Amino acid sequence: MDTLLGILHMCIFPGGIFALVIGFFFKGLDRRVEARLQRRVGPPLIQPWLDTAKLLTKETLIPKTACTQAFLLAPVVGFAGMAVCAAFIPVPGVFDGLSNMGDLLVLFYLLPIPAIAMMMGGSASSSPFGAVGFSREMIIMLAYETPLLMILLSVAMLVGKSMSGGDWGAEFSLLKIVEWQQVNGSLGYNPVMIPAFIAYLIFLPGTMGVAPFDIPEAETEVVEGPLLEYGGPLLALFHVGSALKTFVVLGLGVAMFFPGTIGDFWLVNLIWFVVKCLVLMLISLTVVKSATGRYRIDQAFRFFILVPTMLALCSLLLVWLI
Amino acid sequence: MSISTYTMPLGPVHVALEEPVYFHLTVEGEDIKNVELTSGHVHRGMERMAMQRTLVKNVTLTERVCSLCSNSHSFTYSMVVENALNLAIPERAKYLRVMAEEIKRVASHLFNTAIQAHIAGFKSLFMHVMEVREVVQDIKETVYGNRMNLASNCIGGVKCDVTNELLDYIMKQLEVLEPQTDELYDIFQTNHIMLTRTKGLGLLPTEDALALGVVGPVARGSGIARDVRRDSPYAAYPDLEFDVITEPGCCVHSRTMVRLREIKESIKLIRQCCDKMPEGPVCVHMGKIPVNEAFAHSEAPRGEVSYYIRTNGTDIPSRLKWRVPSYMNWKALSVMMKGAQIAEVALVLNSIDPCVSCTER
Secondary structure (H helix, E strand, O other), rough: HHHHHHHHHHHHOHHHHHHHHHHHHHHHHHHHHHHOOOOOOOOOHHHHHHHHHHHHHHOOOOOOOOOOOHHHHHHHHHHHHHHHHHHHHOOOEOOOOOOOOHHHHHHHOOOHHHHHHHHHHHHOOOHHHHHHHHHHHHHHHHHHHHHHHHHHHHHHHHHHHHOOOOOOOOOOHHHHHHHHHHOOOHHHHHHHHHHHHHHHHHHHHHHHHHOOOOOOOOOOOOOOOOOOOOOOOHHHHHHHHHHHHHHHHHHHHHHHHHOOOEEEEEEEHHHHHHHHHHHHHHHHHHHHHHHHHOOOOHHHHHHHHHHHHHHHHHHHHHHHHH | OOOOOOEEEOOOOOOOOOOOOOOEEEEOOOOEEEEEEOOOOOOOOOHHHHOOOOOHHHHHHHHOOOOOOOOHHHHHHHHHHHHHOOOOOOHHHHHHHHHHHHHHHHHHHHHHHHHHHHHOOOHHHHHHHHHHHHHHHHHHHEEEOOOOOOOOOOOEEEOOOHHHHHHHHHHHHHHHHHHHHHHHHHHHHHHHHHHHHHOOOOOHHHHHHHHHHOOHHHHHHHOOOOOOHHHHHOOOOOHHOOOOOOOOOOOOHHHHHHHHHHHHHHHHHHHHHHHHHOOOOOOOOOOOOOEEEEEEEEEOOOEEEEEEEEEEOOOOOEEEEEOOOOOOOHHOOOOOOOOOOOHHHHHHHHHHOHHHHHHHH
8 A cells, every 4th residue: 555655656746747747837937037037038838848748749769879778768767766756855734755764865866866867868879969968967966966965964963963852863854854843943044054055055056957057968068968869758758857856856955944834724835835946946046047157067066066065064064063 | 099089070060150160079078189170061152153243243242241241241342343443432431331330340249249158158148248239230220221231332332321310310329339338348357157168268379369360359359459440441440530459368258358349449430430421422433344453451340351353344353352351260279279178169169250151152
């Protein structure tokens, strides 16, 4: 029964269909708001659905020199990884998350899957642009995974120490972290955690691959890099995976820093959760991407080591010392 | 070729290139070890075509050599024919020609600046610059009726007069354009991303620039005050005041700065044209065509463009030859690309404002 319920959570709520609807809605809104910031009209909100529908009607082309299995498998792996991830995201007041122990660690392992799928697809496509995209994706991933680990650790340690009465401890259950915050106040308001929250805001454009960190898929440099050889349903699957990832990383941010609820009615809490995700997306992705250009890969790496890693380290040390 | 290097094709069709040109990059990781260049994808046999058309028809042909500096070609072509015919054009026509030329220069420089932002992945800045450029496009459309090819030049003067009402309109549009250009200048001078991406990139030291004989903003970006408008003035330029802009940086950023500051000079020139415009006819008759040869050159947005013509007494030229600025600047790419990365190829290429159609014609 539990297995069946788990699969349902991965396919319908909060993973699968729900995450896809939210992800596509966010993507559409993101494009719309970005267009408005550039004094354009922008596409309609359902544009991501239309794009996907169009791609699904196209044929699947596989380059002659590509490694066929890896090429076909990559988008599926990326999509599946994110669909599973989405089920671990607790929606405060509505859904507790699929697991109640250690899911923060599971998320940390699952989050890089789309990037790995991208690398796999890029190198399997046998295109030199894919190869450049592969190495760039690898570098940028190494750069943003370090601060992410520190952010997760500082959240887990702060909650863990408090729950064990000031002793050494770490709490890796997102549900417990959410519950702790509902009693003791959101971590986003905690001065110790503010550097970690800023680091998370910088991590978001890095992991989502938008400006100034859209380096692996840089259109004017490597023509979409790993995605260059993809088309039709496979490309659509990459887009779906990316929409799910939007939901996952934003949902994780809300769960870690602002999981407050209003009232007990599930629908209100669900809308409240979506609104918080939306605000997080607008400030960390949309506005940033319309206000910046693209870094070079070495500049981006240096930036990640200097700014978000140091900010996250700052929070980690503060949590450890206090 | 060692195992760690691989070749990467860039072009002939590539997002960062407006025109087809093929780069054969030998890459090691992100670093470029060797650049080979193949071109010839847009060769249209224009010099041959020019030798089969009449002198008058060639005005239209030369205007279609290139899109962004279209006016410079018909302008210089008209000048070279007038030199061969020993034709003196009316004073008013000289001012009108300069005005059209400077309007095109503003639009061309803004376009190049916008593309630089686009290549650096800065979409909003691209939109912003293009929006500023729209002010100039409005001038072109209102005054000349076209947004790209102005079709204002003809042999012996200009085709259409610009009324005082339209001159007032141009002045009004310049009032709008000037503060926006200042704002753009500030953005490109201070924006963190644009500075990190372009400053110190694509270095062309002054000695190399001199040795390679580069022209236009590329030369001026390397600190060489080289400008045909001042060095051998033509049309109304001797009567007009302007500065030759130079920047000492020798990099992509300083070339952009040269272009942005030149826009200000062009605005100054257009204003002077509007103020000093003498009354009178705008065109004179061609007269008899002698057996003669002539040369003329002018400063196009990208640098010096020069025309040579040989007439044989008929209305069809027996030779028409022109040299475009990109031909001179092209060679400098090998110096600029040294030690560049894949991410920088398009930026460096864009900094010489290449006009492939001009060069291959």
